[in-house]
Amino acid sequence: MIRIITRTRLTALQQETDQARERTREVQAAADAAYARHVRTADGLSAEAVAAHLDAVTARAHAEDLAKVLERTQAELVQTQGTVAEQAARIEELGAPAPADASMVLLLHYGEPHSIHPDKPAAYAYAATLGVPLNGWVSVGERPVAELRWVCTPFIYDAGRDHFRSVAAPAVEPLGGAA
Template structure:
């Protein structure tokens, strides 16, 4: 089939083609602009997600460290509670009437407290006192003697401990 096109029709078709081409170019520009905008938004979102992930990792590490510290502190607190309970029980036992504690003094300075005289004798070697050391009478002044074992006995009537030493024999005017 042959179609005859007039000049006017040809001009109209050409104008329509040009208008369609212009609309296609505008649509292409709008699409390119939209793609660019979406790419920027995607890049921004990816950047925010990466920063959030890095922050999350940092917070996770800090939280793990804090949990470890809290766990250690809880363990230390538990050990302190156990030790405090043990010391309270020991103090209650020491407050039994007639119960004695023994204090090792070096030139009047306290070095160690013992629950029994046997413990005191057994441990004095760690403080430089020979095992064969004979404990004799003490001088009236604790700071004069190199090593002294003082006995403290709980006195329920006074709600406290009473200290005692074996005093050295002192002659007074010829009398012993």
């Protein structure tokens, strides 16, 4: 079948085709702009995700370092608490008042007071740390104490008078009530 198209109809079809092409260009431009926005948004989100991942890795490493430091600090704290408890017990033990008539030993070095000990074995052990042999101790006898290198002299703490007195010498009352 043959159809005859008039010039007017041909011009109308040409205009419709041009309008369709123009509309296609507009839609393509809008699609390109939307795609470009999508790509930029996806790139931005990807960059943010990578930065967040790096921040998380850094934070995790920092948290692990802090956990190690905390463990070491807790171990040191436990050790220090033990030391403090031992020292507090020792201080309490040393600070306890001596019972009435408590016997102690004065360690003399060439007649000069050196240290006080709870008993002779403790004085001998301390003197041993200073290089004195354990079997080198002799009794004072008639010799002056100043001539002997080391001497242990027993003393008694008199709580009533708050002073020490020698076990070897009798207690002497002060003259005229002098203290």
